[in-house]
Amino acid sequence: MAAANQDTTRPQNTRAIMAFLREHAPFSNMDDTHLAHFAEHATLRFYGDGEEVLSPDDGVVKSFYVVKQGRIRGERHNEKDDRAETTFEISRGECFPLAALIGERPTRTLHRASGDTFCLSIEQKAFITLFSESEPFRDFCLRGVSSLLDQVNQRIQSKAMASIGASSSLDTPLERYALRNPIVCTPDLPVRKAVARMHENNVGSIIITDDNRHPTGIFTLRDLRTLIAEEKGTLDTPIQQVMTPNPCRLTATADAFEAAMLMAEHHFAHLCVVDDEDRLIGVVSERDLFSLQRVDLVNLARTIGTATHLRTLVSLRSDVSRLVDTMLAHGADSGQVVKIITTLNDVTVRRVLELNLKKDDPGIPFTWLTFGSEGRQEQTLLTDQDNGILFETPEGMTEDQVREKLLPFARKVNDELAECGFTLCKGNIMASNPKLCLSNNEWDDWFVRFIDASTPQNLVYSSIFLDMRAVFGPNEALQRLLEKVLVRIRKNALFQKMLAGNALQRKPPLTMFRNFRYLNDEKKHALDLKRQGLAPFVESVRVFALANGVGAANTLERIDELARKDVFDTKDANAWKEAYSLIQAIRMRAHQDMLAKNEELTNYIDPDDLNPLDRRILRESFRQAQRLQQKLEITYQL
Amino acid sequence: MLEYIKQWLAQRRGGSVGDLDADNLPTPKTAGDQPLSRCRLIVLDLETTGLNASKDEVIAIGAVAIEGGVIHLDDQFDLILRRPELDIRETVLIHGIGPEALTQGHETEDALLHLLDWMNGDPILAYHSAFDQKFLEKTLKAQLGYTLPHLWMDVAELLPAIFPKAETKGKSLDHWADFFGLEVSERHHAAADAMVTAELTLIALSTARRSGVKTLKDVTEKLHYQRRLQNMHRF
Known part of the structure; x- marks a missing residue:
């Protein structure tokens, strides 16, 4: 009998259940006859909100359940606090209790309905039939729920791999790229001969090495162009006079991403790859890294970094957005993408500063500080300006006199950055604000007040000023300042506790009983991915980082460092990093969609617009944020 | 399709179709002290050729059984009657059963006998x-001469009786299904409509149980009370 014909012979309700099952793993991989067996032997049960579904007291588990509508939460009693803790959540299309059923034992967790819930269930006999006859079903049951997450990960990765090719992943160690023998020469070789050697080997660069094979310089076709155009020498000049000395280098274990970032920062197209003793092993070029991706990161960074007019910089912003689009489409990890955006933003900020210094140098050295998400290197395309100035007061001048010179300059820079798409900060956290254009000592006093006499109100600014970085100018003064800040916070338990309390203000958007907790009446189905999704991670992690002397500002780096210091369990740390990155990825994809539709960028999304997989990932990620906040609550007894 | 029904009937009853004894059909039960947690309830939906019971006819019967507060999917009824002579042009757009499906349906008499047997006299x-009551009773009488009255309960009355504060956007089955976020797999398919009606019944009975409604009689009393309340509002 034909399959279609067979299907019409099944009762409507059986077909409907089969259709429901087919939407979910492992059923999506099972044969129709097995799905029909499930549907025909199933019962449908209803559980009101809070009703017990399965309890450790029920004895050996005899049924297998699938949530058809609503949610089941696993509840475990926390002895220490004498309260019930939600250990997991099972939602539409998910199965339970696998481990207990396979192990023929009672469940260890109380399963309770969370909201009005319908479950399909089959009894042991039907379960055994399916278990023995259907391979996908058996695989799924044996590997447990974790296999589902594996599947999700595999699918995401295989998609990314399919589009960029396995060899060009940004995580690939450089040794895979730099297998080619580098073309080298000695410092005394005339340029003419060096270029002939490059020509013979059809390469764009030659490395100058000493007797121990340590790279001492690099000469590229670009250098040749400059040499001729600017008449810096003849072709008989020894190459060491025209080479770029001390070429940038990385070891072979560094990955392609690091190489790309280094190139983007310094506008190089070539990097030396060396071994542990700084001996040259190979050369990696921008083209090697991005040949498959066609992502012109380095070129873009160079164009921005050498632009001579503000309007060029403004027009280049759309290229940044296009680059992000390509990277996301190629499955780049969100952590990498935000770093790229931050790098390009840094380059833009530097260039705006350089252009203004050329035009109208205030004549006083300063460090351009950046706070908040830019300080954390977590910028996306939707970004505010949060910046400030740190200066050393020249002898014979008062601080106010310095400000008189620096503030008009800062104002100009703030305005021009706004033209480049960095929105002016509504809270006036900008270098042109006299309160944020301070000398070393003034900043130090400022932080003393901030930490030692902190009020709940100025704690709101902790997310800005405690994530700080220098983008332009000398870095040493800032490092000294930061070290003092860290020591002060470590010593001040009260400040830590207030900071922790503040970090708990923003709860992940999950309700106790239902799905997503939406913002408010106006935005009925909107979630704010930044404030509700990312902020709980960023703020909780900051408290732990500052309390434990972690100097990094980047959230993922802070988590890594905290795991190394055993403040976080490694498994937890990985789960939190992953959850944070996934929310970030969903947010960035939403931004790209908004750009494509010419809409104003916001951080709001409607989870109903996401595909079921993303929705689930998002929900699980929010749950991880809740766990992190719980750790904070316990640590600071809040 | 008949093969399939025969098979499952045979499985369920341990006999084959044709063994049914038209003279020994089950007697309908009355609302007594049976605990809801144990009794079997039939949730039924009919598709008809129109709305006028005096001239329109039943063309499809869908029903599921609730037993022990659970819907058992191996205990359901999903039949299109073989009534090729019926004029369904007016309603064919609503329920999607075309003349072809009707000629492939079941011998009416046979199907109704099975339905009575399957219902086992349980409340509907x-x-x-x-x-549905009007149509089913008329059809049973005309085809089988069967006139014993089943106990009928109206889910459209049960829901507002148990959820007096529910702000549904209207009083239809769809409105209530929407209110509880239920999906109807195929609207105006008798069995699918019966299923969603049964799901609503589960929600209602589960909630009622928490406020002390324990027996079938408690339910019928609740319904009487609701009807009196309605009438009072009317005058």
Whole structure:
């Protein structure tokens, strides 16, 4: 009998259940006859909100359940606090209790309905039939729920791999790229001969090495162009006079991403790859890294970094957005993408500063500080300006006199950055604000007040000023300042506790009983991915980082460092990093969609617009944020 | 399709179709002290050729059984009657059963016998049950001469009785299904409508149980009370 014909012979309700099952793993991989067996032997049960579904007291588990509508939460009693803790959540299309059923034992967790819930269930006999006859079903049951997450990960990765090719992943160690023998020469070789050697080997660069094979310089076709155009020498000049000395280098274990970032920062197209003793092993070029991706990161960074007019910089912003689009489409990890955006933003900020210094140098050295998400290197395309100035007061001048010179300059820079798409900060956290254009000592006093006499109100600014970085100018003064800040916070338990309390203000958007907790009446189905999704991670992690002397500002780096210091369990740390990155990825994809539709960028999304997989990932990620906040609550007894 | 029904009937009853004894059909039960947690309830939906019971006919019967507060999917009824002579042009757009499906349906008499046997005299719930009751009783009488009255309960009355504060956007089955976020797999398919009606019944009975409604009689009393309340509002 034909399959279609067979299907019409099944009762409507059986077909409907089969259709429901087919939407979910492992059923999506099972044969129709097995799905029909499930549907025909199933019962449908209803559980009101809070009703017990399965309890450790029920004895050996005899049924297998699938949530058809609503949610089941696993509840475990926390002895220490004498309260019930939600250990997991099972939602539409998910199965339970696998481990207990396979192990023929009672469940260890109380399963309770969370909201009005319908479950399909089959009894042991039907379960055994399916278990023995259907391979996908058996695989799924044996590997447990974790296999589902594996599947999700595999699918995401295989998609990314399919589009960029396995060899060009940004995580690939450089040794895979730099297998080619580098073309080298000695410092005394005339340029003419060096270029002939490059020509013979059809390469764009030659490395100058000493007797121990340590790279001492690099000469590229670009250098040749400059040499001729600017008449810096003849072709008989020894190459060491025209080479770029001390070429940038990385070891072979560094990955392609690091190489790309280094190139983007310094506008190089070539990097030396060396071994542990700084001996040259190979050369990696921008083209090697991005040949498959066609992502012109380095070129873009160079164009921005050498632009001579503000309007060029403004027009280049759309290229940044296009680059992000390509990277996301190629499955780049969100952590990498935000770093790229931050790098390009840094380059833009530097260039705006350089252009203004050329035009109208205030004549006083300063460090351009950046706070908040830019300080954390977590910028996306939707970004505010949060910046400030740190200066050393020249002898014979008062601080106010310095400000008189620096503030008009800062104002100009703030305005021009706004033209480049960095929105002016509504809270006036900008270098042109006299309160944020301070000398070393003034900043130090400022932080003393901030930490030692902190009020709940100025704690709101902790997310800005405690994530700080220098983008332009000398870095040493800032490092000294930061070290003092860290020591002060470590010593001040009260400040830590207030900071922790503040970090708990923003709860992940999950309700106790239902799905997503939406913002408010106006935005009925909107979630704010930044404030509700990312902020709980960023703020909780900051408290732990500052309390434990972690100097990094980047959230993922802070988590890594905290795991190394055993403040976080490694498994937890990985789960939190992953959850944070996934929310970030969903947010960035939403931004790209908004750009494509010419809409104003916001951080709001409607989870109903996401595909079921993303929705689930998002929900699980929010749950991880809740766990992190719980750790904070316990640590600071809040 | 008949093969399939025969098989499952045979499985369920340990006999084959044709063994049914028209003279020994089950007697309908009355609302007594049976605990809800144990009794079997039929939730039924009919598709008809129109709305007028005096001239329109039943063309499809869908029903599921609730037993022990659970819907058992191996205990359901999903039949299109073989009534090629019926004129269904007016309603074919609503329920999607075309003349072809009708000629492939079941011998009416046979199907109704099975239905009675399958229902086993248990109470019947339906959404706007007066409609289904009128049609089913008329058909049973005309085809089989069967006139014993089943206990009928109206889910359209049960829901507002148990959820007096529910702000549904209207009083139809769809409105209530929307209110509880239920999906109807195929609207105006008798069995699918019966299923969603049964799901609503589960929600209602589960909630009622928490406020002390324990027996079948408690439910019928609740319905009487609701009807009196309605009438009071009317005058």
